[in-house]
């Protein structure tokens with residue numbers, strides 16, 4: 001007698017995302033593993049059903065998909081902000097931003113320091129839009145206790161005078177390389193922010209063990225409710241943070257038998273630090289965090305910053321609106337030779353590379369460095385990942401393919417964003433803004449594309465928002481942007497380059513099997529095939545069958561992890 005099923009799901013539409021995109025109506029599962037799929041449930045019942053043991057579950061025409069894999073996220077997302085700090089992602093104006101901070105300070109008179117996150121400088125005027133808001137706004141809220149607010153992209157901290165004083169930062173402070181402490185050009189006083197590596201001057205916010213546990217739980221519940229069964233997580237969000245992901249939080253859950261996610265992650269490389277020392281740190285991390293569900297695998301490199309922060313690295317100069325002169329092309333964080341050396345050492349020691357690349361100059365430099373590094377390395381299955389890819393030159397898209405680079409995209413951003421596009425991206429990039437965020441160009445070249453939210457940079461990691469946006473390149477979740485929704489995907493107001501639209505299937509692959517591939521997990525999860533883990537979800541509607549502008553309304557009814 002062969003293995004019998006614990007459960008047989010039948011009378012459904014089961015999208016497997018296997019290599020031939022097969023669709024079945026029934027699936028048998030045993031011990032957390034998929035046993036078989038079939039178009040005829042009678043087949044499965046005959047072979048795998050054991051009376052008194054097997055549970056038959058009628059899907060009543062319901063739809064199953066593989067569990068989603070978010071391949072770039074910062075766990076625990078907004079947990080700390082939602083549970084303990086000020087969450088500014090919900091603010092839609094400057095006044096709302098300041099009101100939320102003021103109310104939080106009023107409601108927590110016992111706190112010594114106030115922290116928040118999600119501030120959008122697009123709501124401020126003049127120089128404050130590009131440099132960041134001034135400290136005086138926060139001084140009016142608290143003159144004596146420090147306030148530390150991270151912007152929505154996690155690129156800089158906005159602080160009041162009490163914070164600058166507490167952390168000993170003055171106009172004379174030596175700024176760490178890759179950072180900036182802007183001064184008022186008129187009188188040389190502190191402007192109110194610390195950018196990039198200058199954030200390391202501000203200590204990390206401390207949380208109790210209980211707070212950490214609650215945050216990990218909150219994060220996991222949120223991810224499971226969206227159908228994620230795997231995440232690839234980087235440096236936690238917040239103010240100044242440890243360089244590795246929050247593995248201990250997940251290990252605490254795991255010990256209690258409460259971890260229902262696969263968690264992969266890595267460490268941010270310090271461009272100013274010694275490469276060999278950092279490799280040793282990573283080896284120790286890998287040895288420490290190496291279990292069935294939790295694995296340290298990756299070195300992350302920040303090659304540049306962001307366009308709105310004027311530290312995205314471009315091949316051609318920024319527009320005049322940047323106010324930095326005619327030749328200003330942004331910031332390149334790594335020196336090219338050191339980058340090539342670091343790439344080589346990471347790949348030699350079996351670490352995967354994950355590159356933050358916003359500007360076309362960043363992708364170009366990363367490719368140069370990788371080519372250099374590979375001259376000293378054997379042929380290998382390295383699966384290097386470039387993430388964000390706001391601009392990439394067509395020639396470099398070809399080079400990405402040639403080097404089997406995985407493109408990691410956040411299609412949440414693939415529209416003319418009501419708060420960013422006309423205010424910031426168009427003035428800073430000019431015509432290039434029309435071509436930002438390539439997508440179809442990547443698929444067409446044959447590049448493996450994985451999808452992610454970059455949560456909490458994207459404040460709501462609902463995968464159906466991203467699937468819709470990849471398919472329509474247009475507005476979704478209008479309320480969160482504070483604008484009216486569209487009903488026609490060709491509505492021109494927020495439509496970003498419809499040539500770059502992809503299919504529903506492409507987007508779901510990007511969130512499932514391609515994600516698993518990107519994490520060397522494609523033999524274990526990411527598609528529904530016999531022998532693979534039973535990581536799957538039941539959803540409220542068939543994304544392949546509905547109007548693309550309705551995909552955003554799909555919800556996850558159930559998430560099954562093994």
Ligand SMILES: [Zn+2]
Pocket residue numbers: 072073074234454457
């Ligand atoms: Zn990120």
